[in-house]
Amino acid sequence: xxxxxxxxxxxxxxxxxxxxxxxxxxxxxxxxxxxxxxxxxxxxxxxxxxxxxxxxxxxxxxxxxxxxxxxxxxxxxxxxxxxxxxxxxxxxxxxxxxxxxxxxxxxxxxxxxxxxxxxxxxxxxxxxxxxxxxxxxxxxxxxxxxxxxxxxxxxxxxxxxxxxxxxxxxxxxxxxxxxxxxxxxxxxxxxxxxxxxxxxxxxxxxxxxxxxxxxxxxxxxxxxxxxxxxxxxxxxxxxxxxxxxxxxxxxxxxxxxxxxxxxxxxxxxxxxxxxxxxxxxxxxxxxxxxxxxxxxxxxxx
Numbered sequence: 001x002x003x004x005x006x007x008x009x010x011x012x013x014x015x016x017x018x019x020x021x022x023x024x025x026x027x028x029x030x031x032x033x034x035x036x037x038x039x040x041x042x043x044x045x046x047x048x049x050x051x052x053x054x055x056x057x058x059x060x061x062x063x064x065x066x067x068x069x070x071x072x073x074x075x076x077x078x079x080x081x082x083x084x085x086x087x088x089x090x091x092x093x094x095x096x097x098x099x100x101x102x103x104x105x106x107x108x109x110x111x112x113x114x115x116x117x118x119x120x121x122x123x124x125x126x127x128x129x130x131x132x133x134x135x136x137x138x139x140x141x142x143x144x145x146x147x148x149x150x151x152x153x154x155x156x157x158x159x160x161x162x163x164x165x166x167x168x169x170x171x172x173x174x175x176x177x178x179x180x181x182x183x184x185x186x187x188x189x190x191x192x193x194x195x196x197x198x199x200x201x202x203x204x205x206x207x208x209x210x211x212x213x214x215x216x217x218x219x220x221x222x223x224x225x226x227x228x229x230x231x232x233x234x235x236x237x238x239x240x241x242x243x244x245x246x247x248x249x250x251x252x253x254x255x256x257x258x259x260x261x262x263x264x265x266x267x268x269x270x271x272x273x274x275x276x277x278x279x280x281x282x283x284x285x286x287x288x289x290x291x292x293x294x295x296x297x298x299x300x301x
Contacts (some may be wrong), residue, residue, distance in 0.1 A: 007053060007065035010041075017076055023088050023287055030117070030139040031075055034064065075134075084130060084143035087118075093149060094158055097286055103215035104157060105142075107196070114140050127151065157196065160212060161211065180262035202226050205247055205282055212285045213238075214301050218293075220245075232263065241296050245275045 014024040033047035050143040051067040087098040110124035117139040120131045128145040197214040199222040224237035267274040281288045290300040
């Protein structure tokens with residue numbers, strides 16, 4: 001391959017494809033171009049054949065770069081000629097990651113987990129889903145007719161999902177403007193938000209975290225009282241790990257930093273395991289939470 005060819009990082013390639021970086025690496029892995037070795041992705045022989053090369057950055061160290069011509073490769077366009085949409089394309093149109101799309105369709109009972117990948121269910125077949133597999137690896141996946149985007153049940157659930165997708169637009173969006181919206185409830189006279197799993201929460205940030213845990217199949221409690229003297233409650237509790245989860249929000253808000261330090265001291269004083277999230281973690285939960293949970297012994301895919 002000529003050295004004059006332009007190479008781009010995986011992150012840059014994903015951005016050009018309008019695809020979440022995590023989804024790109026999943027796709028390349030399922031096609032056998034890369035494989036996970038410890039904490040790093042490594043090129044396979046097939047990945048090298050397709051043009052992948054190792055590059056070095058002073059800031060990030062070694063990484064895999066890809067020829068810019070891969071933008072036209074068939075694996076990024078498979079299914080379009082048949083008018084079928086995969087999870088990445090649906091995610092692009094729904095404003096969700098491909099992982100979130102598959103977990104939502106799984107929660108609805110339209111697909112189920114395979115040993116690797118996803119399989120269609122009888123309900124999914126009725127809705128027009130087509131079972132396929134990646135030719136290079138045999139990993140199963142499902143594609144959908146374009147009409148699935150307007151299915152009323154899917155639209156209803158997407159409305160709840162999108163309540164936290166537009167976190168930066170809070171000032172211009174009134175989640176309570178639609179009295180029929182399933183998400184809006186009253187709690188002790190205050191406005192609150194009902195998550196897909198039924199938990200009633202006070203903020204979009206907590207709703208976002210709750211949805212991530214629920215869609216990932218992680219049993220959790222919301223507002224669980226800490227097993228200590230005093231009226232302390234955690235944002236979330238994961239009983240299988242005996243792990244508490246706190247979202248601290250914006251430390252610059254009045255009183256927020258002091259409240260954070262005081263509550264963190266309670267966890268430390270009583271030896272309670274704590275997973276902490278800040279405002280900057282919210283747009284990257286698919287990256288941040290699997291890494292943090294793995295340190296506590298839970299692998300999330």
